[in-house]
Amino acid sequence: MSRRKKPFAFFLWHRRLGLAALLLVFILSITGIMLNHTEELKLDEAIVESDLILNWYGINPQGTPVNYKAGDSWVSQWNQQLFFNGLNFYSHEEKLQGVVKIDDISAIALEKFVLLIDNEGEIIELMPVTSSQPIKKIAVIDNKIALLDVSNNTYISNPDFTTWKKHELNNTNWATPFTLSEIQSAKLKQGYRGQGLNLERVILDLHSGRIFNDKWGVYIMDISALLMMLLGISGLWVWWSRKLKMSQKKHYKKHH
Amino acid sequence: MIYKILFTCLIIATADCFAKGTYQQPTEFVAEAFTIQPEPQVIWVKGKLREQIENILQHKSLSKRIRYWKNKTRSVWVLEEIGKKKPITVGIIIDDNKISNLKVLVFRETRGWEVRYPFFTQQFNNLTLNSDNTLSETIDGISGATLSVRALEKLARIALMLNSTIQSQVTSK
Numbered sequence: 001m002s003r004r005k006k007p008f009a010f011f012l013w014h015r016r017l018g019l020a021a022l023l024l025v026f027i028l029s030i031t032g033i034m035l036n037h038t039e040e041l042k043l044d045e046a047i048v049e050s051d052l053i054l055n056w057y058g059i060n061p062q063g064t065p066v067n068y069k070a071g072d073s074w075v076s077q078w079n080q081q082l083f084f085n086g087l088n089f090y091s092h093e094e095k096l097q098g099v100v101k102i103d104d105i106s107a108i109a110l111e112k113f114v115l116l117i118d119n120e121g122e123i124i125e126l127m128p129v130t131s132s133q134p135i136k137k138i139a140v141i142d143n144k145i146a147l148l149d150v151s152n153n154t155y156i157s158n159p160d161f162t163t164w165k166k167h168e169l170n171n172t173n174w175a176t177p178f179t180l181s182e183i184q185s186a187k188l189k190q191g192y193r194g195q196g197l198n199l200e201r202v203i204l205d206l207h208s209g210r211i212f213n214d215k216w217g218v219y220i221m222d223i224s225a226l227l228m229m230l231l232g233i234s235g236l237w238v239w240w241s242r243k244l245k246m247s248q249k250k251h252y253k254k255h256h
Numbered sequence: 257m258i259y260k261i262l263f264t265c266l267i268i269a270t271a272d273c274f275a276k277g278t279y280q281q282p283t284e285f286v287a288e289a290f291t292i293q294p295e296p297q298v299i300w301v302k303g304k305l306r307e308q309i310e311n312i313l314q315h316k317s318l319s320k321r322i323r324y325w326k327n328k329t330r331s332v333w334v335l336e337e338i339g340k341k342k343p344i345t346v347g348i349i350i351d352d353n354k355i356s357n358l359k360v361l362v363f364r365e366t367r368g369w370e371v372r373y374p375f376f377t378q379q380f381n382n383l384t385l386n387s388d389n390t391l392s393e394t395i396d397g398i399s400g401a402t403l404s405v406r407a408l409e410k411l412a413r414i415a416l417m418l419n420s421t422i423q424s425q426v427t428s429k
Contacts, residue, residue: 124320125298128282162296162323 010241014234017227024224031207035200043200053202054193056211061192067180068099070106073119075099076180076188082108084121086187088194098138098175100145107145107161109138109175114145116161130155130164137174146172278362279372282334285347285361286325289332296323299418308389312413313337322418330356331422333415337407339365344407348415353423355380358412368404380408385416 034041054060065078076083077096083089084106094110101107105124108115111134116124129135133149140146145157146169156167180188205211209221287293298321301309309317325332329352336343342364349357358380360372370376376398384392391413397405 118320122320123318125323126319160298162298 010234011238014231014238017231017234021224021227021231024221025228027206028221028224028228031203034203035207038200043203044198046199048197048199048202054197057197059193059197061189065180065188066096066177067184068096068108068175069178070099070108071101073101073106074178074180074184075106075108078188078192081192082115083188083191084117086184086191087121088191089117089121090115090123094134097135098177100138100140100175102140102143102145105161107138109135109147111135114138114147114157114161125161127161130166139169139172139174141169141172148172148174280347280359280361282345282347282361285359286332286334289330289347289349289357290325290327292327294325294327296325297422298323299422305417305421308417309414312389312410312417324418324422326422329353331419333418334361335411335415337411339368339404339407341365344371344404344411346408346411348412350415350419353384353416353419355383355412355416357381358408360408363404365404368398368401370398370401371404371408376405377408380412383412383416385413385420389413389417391416 034043038044048054051060061078061081063079065076065083067074067076073085075096076086080093081088081091082096092110092113092115094112097109097111099106099108104119106117106119108117112129114127114129114135116127118124129147131147131149131153133151133153135147136150137148138145139148141156144159145161146167147155147164148169149155154167154169154172155164156169157164202211205217207221209217209219211217212220299305300321301317301319306317322333322335331350333348333350334345335348336345338344343362344360344364345362347357347359347361348355358377360377363369363372379393379395380391386392391409395405395409
């Protein structure tokens with residue numbers, strides 16, 4: 001009984017190892033073949049569009065952007081990132097409350113600051129506001145910046161945009177958000193994603209295991225490689241023990 | 257054993273709480289620097305000045321103009337520079353081209369917060385700017401806070417340089 005159990009147990013372990021490694025070995029092998037033919041398959045040129053994969057990499061924006069016009073230009077905020085004509089130029093945790101254009105300067109109202117930028121989207125200054133309450137609207141009055149806070153106090157800047165003072169305002173045209181055209185939306189999405197994600201990167205990360213996790217993902221693939229080695233050894237052992245058993249059987253039949 | 261682990265976690269969490277924070281509002285720092293607070297003025301960062309600032313920062317200058325407050329020979333600057341990942345806001349008072357007070361106002365990083373202590377910031381008192389835009393004395397670093405120390409040194413140099421620029425503008429007028 002015990003003599004028969006040993007090879008059978010080994011065969012069982014060989015099967016378990018095989019099943020455990022099956023998926024990872026498949027991934028390793030298929031991605032390996034694909035990487036060997038990167039140029040023929042044009043993996044480096046194929047851009048990944050799948051929301052699932054882009055979300056996994058954390059380069060897909062969540063929610064919808066808030067957009068304001070500034071003359072011929074437009075400013076958007078998407079997930080704390082600020083964009084000027086679709087190009088990312090600044091990051092701020094405060095919400096965008098409006099944008100106005102005065103000569104060559106765009107004034108972008110955040111909750112506690114007014115961000116001044118030039119026509120190229122370069123930052124001039126992050127200007128603090130006097131109000132202790134968050135800002136909710138922005139407008140232009142006589143080439144000066146006007147602000148409205150959540151307590152309905154109104155402020156106006158000096159012509160150089162360096163100081164604020166309380167000022168009563170009536171019938172003000174506060175900046176209102178607008179909806180982007182399809183082309184603008186596509187440009188903004190492109191701006192958010194930067195250079196994008198090519199298929200070669202995804203396949204490489206799958207092959208190395210880094211797609212699962214930056215730190216320990218590689219160890220998963222290391223384990224699968226070790227399992228593959230063990231599978232070879234255990235397969236060889238099963239084959240050898242069966243061969244030995246068959247020859248013993250033949251020998252027994254011959255002599256008895 | 258569990259208590260030891262919990263105690264260690266508590267110590268670490270407490271240290272982290274002390275590390276980050278606003279130690280003084282920039283507006284309060286400016287107000288304290290003057291008996292009667294002057295209106296803010298701005299200096300445009302362009303041409304040679306921009307080049308010099310970017311040389312000190314070792315990266316592109318983020319703002320095109322910097323605001324300051326000035327009365328007679330005293331000027332006050334509130335500047336920001338990234339330590340490791342997040343900006344450190346520093347208030348600097350300059351009297352007669354010498355730093356008379358440097359204070360960390362807002363610290364947002366989780367490490368290097370020791371730079372806010374007076375034992376460190378007092379080293380900047382009475383420092384001036386050499387002709388090659390370096391500080392007149394060497395600042396002793398703090399182990400584990402190298403990047404924060406470097407950021408404060410850069411800001412001190414920039415404040416002194418901006419101060420000398422506005423002084424020369426006044427003289428030329």
